[in-house]
Structure formats: structure tokens, C-alpha cells
Amino acid sequence: QxxxxxxxxxxxxxxxxIVSLNCTYSNSAFQYxxxxxxxxxxxxxxxxxxxxxxxxxxxxxxxQVDKSSxxxxxxxxxxxxxxxxxxxxxMSADNAGNMLTFGGGTRLMVKP
Amino acid sequence: xAVVSQHPSWVICKSGTSVKIECRSLDFQATTMFWYRQFPKxxxxxxxxxxxxxxATYEQGVEKDKFLINHASLTLSTLTVTxxxxxxxxxxxxSARQGxxxxxxxxxxxxxxx
Numbered sequence: 001q002x003x004x005x006x007x008x009x010x011x012x013x014x015x016x017x018i019v020s021l022n023c024t025y026s027n028s029a030f031q032y033x034x035x036x037x038x039x040x041x042x043x044x045x046x047x048x049x050x051x052x053x054x055x056x057x058x059x060x061x062x063x064q065v066d067k068s069s070x071x072x073x074x075x076x077x078x079x080x081x082x083x084x085x086x087x088x089x090x091m092s093a094d095n096a097g098n099m100l101t102f103g104g105g106t107r108l109m110v111k112p
Numbered sequence: 113x114a115v116v117s118q119h120p121s122w123v124i125c126k127s128g129t130s131v132k133i134e135c136r137s138l139d140f141q142a143t144t145m146f147w148y149r150q151f152p153k154x155x156x157x158x159x160x161x162x163x164x165x166x167x168a169t170y171e172q173g174v175e176k177d178k179f180l181i182n183h184a185s186l187t188l189s190t191l192t193v194t195x196x197x198x199x200x201x202x203x204x205x206x207s208a209r210q211g212x213x214x215x216x217x218x219x220x221x222x223x224x225x226x
Binding site: 008032034036041042043044045046049088098099100102103104105 | 158161205207209216220
């Protein structure tokens with residue numbers, strides 16, 4: 001079993017839909033949780049960074065962490081075609097991540 | 113803020129040559145830099161971690177004589193793929209972090225060995 005599990009997709013949604021992306025993990029030591037967006041042939045771009053359990057909102061993006069269930073989510077409201085990318089969750093037990101453990105990535109396609 | 117620049121973005125070279133990839137943090141001092149390799153439709157695989165002025169720490173299975181890493185300053189790290197062969201063809205991505213901040217990634221280098 002992988003330490004971090006992420007549905008690879010692809011996930012196809014119409015423009016304007018609410019998107020829910022999820023990761024589950026097994027290591028209870030993880031405290032720092034990140035979501036990265038990666039466009040084709042580009043490096044990952046940090047979208048959200050959260051510590052421990054709770055919610056964090058930034059514009060159309062909301063990150064949720066439920067440490068008791070070892071489950072994290074990224075919600076995208078009013079999805080746009082420009083949101084089409086691969087979304088990677090990442091997590092770390094140390095202070096924001098010398099050692100990041102990545103999910104496999106979910107490929108999202110938002111159709112106009 | 114937190115911009116990481118990687119150069120070149122794409123390189124094609126003949127088998128047996130050495131290739132150097134640069135990674136620069138443009139607007140912050142990177143105490144730690146990381147080098148990853150990514151295969152198509154897969155997640156990132158950490159190759160090595162380097163701290164400025166120190167020898168890099170390589171992950172298991174990564175040949176340090178094959179992938180030379182130099183982190184000479186707080187804003188620059190280089191990865192040299194020595195005597196590259198077709199199996200070294202891949203997408204190489206660097207990242208950098210400062211203190212307790214998350215890692216920020218460069219845009220990657222597509223390496224093709226003929």
C-alpha cells in the first residue's frame with residue numbers, strides 16, 4: 001500500500017462545476033499538507049499549504065484536512081478550463097517539508 | 113514571490129555527453145534545494161537533497177557519480193548528468209525552500225539523450 005493514495009483520474013467536469021480532489025494517507029506523523037498544480041511540461045505550482053486539521057480558503061480554492069480520518073481534500077469552485085491540469089497532494093511530517101511524500105496526482109479536465 | 117528558475121527548459125544531446133542543469137531561487141535565499149525526476153504520467157521521484165556548502169544527500173538507488181549536484185550558493189544549485197545515456201532521458205525538476213517554508217518548484221528540464 002502506498003503511503004499516500006490519490007485517484008489518478010482523469011476527472012472530467014463542465015465549466016462552472018465544483019471539483020473535489022482527495023488524498024488519503026497512512027502515516028499519522030504527517031502534519032503539513034500541500035496541494036500543487038502541474039500543467040503539462042511544467043513544474044508543480046504551490047496552491048495551498050495547511051498545517052494540521054482544518055480548512056483554508058484562497059479565492060476559488062478550499063483545502064480541508066481531517067487528520068482523524070487521514071483524509072485531505074481540495075475543492076475548486078466555479079471551475080474554469082484554465083484549471084485543467086494535474087493536481088498533486090503532498091505531505092510532510094517535518095516543518096513544511098524537507099521530505100515531501102506525494103500522491104500520484106489527479107488529472108483534471110474542465111470542459112468549456 | 114518564491115520564484116524558482118530552471119535552465120535549460122529542454123536539451124537534446126548525444127549519448128556519452130554530460131549535461132548541466134541550473135536551478136536558481138530568484139527572490140529568496142534557498143537553504144535547501146531538491147532535485148526530482150518525473151516519468152510520464154507519474155509523480156515526482158526525489159533524487160537528492162542539498163544544503164548550501166554541503167554535500168548532497170542522495171536517495172537510495174540514485175548514483176551520485178552519475179548525477180553530480182553542486183549547491184555553491186544560497187541561490188544556485190546545479191545538477192550534472194555525466195556520460196548521459198538514453199535511459200537518462202526524463203523530466204528533471206528542482207525545488208527550493210527557505211527556512212520553514214514549503215518547497216517551490218522550477219519549471220523543469222526535459223532531457224532527451226539520442
